[in-house]
Amino acid sequence: MLNKKIAIIGAGKMGKALIRGLVCPKNIMVSDKDKSKLKSFAGKKIKTTTCNIKAVEWGEVIILSVKPKDMDDVLKGIVSARFAGPASALKRKLFISIAAGIKTSFIEKRLGHVPVIRVMPNTPALICEGMSAISPGRFAKSRDEHIAGAIFGSVGSVMKFPERDMDAVTALSGSGPAYFFFLMEALTLAGKRMGISNKDSLALTLQTALGAALLAKKTGIPPFKLREMVTSKGGTTEAALKILGSSRVKEAIIKAVIKAKKRSVELCKN
Ligand SMILES: NC(=O)c1ccc[n+]([C@@H]2O[C@H](COP(=O)([O-])OP(=O)(O)OC[C@H]3O[C@@H](n4cnc5c(N)ncnc54)[C@H](OP(=O)(O)O)[C@@H]3O)[C@@H](O)[C@H]2O)c1
Structure with missing residues (x-):
């Protein structure tokens, strides 16, 4: 101690x-x-x-x-x-x-x-x-x-x-929780829009986020492989990922994190 x-x-x-x-x-x-x-x-x-x-x-x-x-x-x-x-x-x-x-x-x-x-x-x-x-x-x-x-x-x-x-660390892990909360907000809203109550939608979202993080951490399997494991040909996940791909969501996230790094550099005091 x-x-x-x-x-x-x-x-x-x-x-x-x-x-x-x-x-x-x-x-x-x-x-x-x-x-x-x-x-x-x-x-x-x-x-x-x-x-x-x-x-x-x-x-x-x-x-x-x-x-x-x-x-x-x-x-x-x-x-x-x-x-x-x-x-x-x-x-x-x-x-x-x-x-x-x-x-x-x-x-x-x-x-x-x-x-x-x-x-x-x-x-x-x-x-x-x-x-x-x-x-x-x-x-x-x-x-x-x-x-x-x-x-x-x-x-x-x-x-x-x-x-x-x-500055990169600040953009990634310092601000990082907000990115995951943003995704949780979107998933909860999606549940609600499909007729699930806010409470149940949030519960489904939170346990899924926790399970996904722990699965990646405990197995050491890279996230892209884990994603492939959930995605079967012609299935529901593939349909969803097609929308995320065509909406260039991954690129938007990368751009957002790089912007956060730039902001950290701007705030930097020597
Ligand atoms: N929150 C995050 O997610 C996070 C993550 C990583 C790093 N940080 C860093 O952690 C630091 C603190 O963040 P925080 O979110 O805890 O901020 P915060 O909630 O505003 O806490 C700062 C505290 O310091 C007090 N304070 C201001 N001037 C002071 C002075 N001269 N003497 C003594 N106390 C004074 C503030 O009082 P008043 O409110 O009255 O001004 C406030 O109670 C920040 O520099 C931030 O960059 C935050």
């Missing part, structure tokens, strides 16, 4: 998801400028504060879980507070950022030569089924990667990538 004091700045959706996965509440402090966001931690042994500096002073690992637009202010706040310990105290802390588009160099430039790891998690982390990509900055050591791996491993799977791949 990871025996580190973890301070989380930003008690939003992702911050809360991480806290849920971390097993030792007395090793967690969460900071948010909005006091009302901290209420849900009452009585859970988790320390709370509205002062980011206090959280940074206390924590050995600092998880920056604010929106990209707020990151500059948070980092400026940490630096301008003339950190209570000696300057080297900041360097002994590990900074983990989960903000989309914020490069490790952006944080290093503001905080100095501190170890930074950039992570792109996704929302299934809320139920410990997340996919997190981790990418170390210039001053991060392998023990820092190990710590980040342990933290994000507690809410799902972890893979390491060079930072140049993080």
Whole structure:
């Protein structure tokens, strides 16, 4: 078990998801400028504060879980507070950022030569089924990667990538849950249009999505082969896939994900 004091700045959706996965509440402090966001931690042994500096002073690992637009202010706040310990105290802390588009160099430039790891998690982390990509900055050591791996491993799977791949990762697995939810919406609507109730249509869709994902994962059979296994000549699936093919749905999905990557590049802050 990871025996580190973890301070989380930003008690939003992702911050809360991480806290849920971390097993030792007395090793967690969460900071948010909005006091009302901290209420849900009452009585859970988790320390709370509205002062980011206090959280940074206390924590050995600092998880920056604010929106990209707020990151500059948070980092400026940490630096301008003339950190209570000696300057080297900041360097002994590990900074983990989960903000989309914020490069490790952006944080290093503001905080100095501190170890930074950039992570792109996704929302299934809320139920410990997340996919997190981790990418170390210039001053991060392998023990820092190990710590980040342990933290994000507690809410799902972890893979390491060079930072140049993080925009593609953001487009694929960071935004990815939304693509699957979109497909689920469409399937549920199709069920409804064919006369099945919304509730039953959703139940059929969800179990089919779960079963398909688990079948692909557990067997290791590539998705195209699994698709072929469902598709018999002249059958119902073939009829459906013909429509998807002629509507160029696969190309549209690829185009959409590439567009998400471009947007991530545009949002990128050095
Ligand atoms: N949600 C996702 O699917 C997802 C996936 C991967 C990565 N991420 C990344 O995760 C980060 C957090 O996302 P989220 O969805 O959890 O956002 P969120 O729900 O908006 O949470 C961010 C929290 O930080 C607070 N905050 C803002 N400025 C602050 C400051 N100066 N000091 C302390 N707290 C401050 C916000 O308060 P206010 O609301 O009052 O501003 C809010 O409570 C983002 O950078 C995002 O790119 C999100």
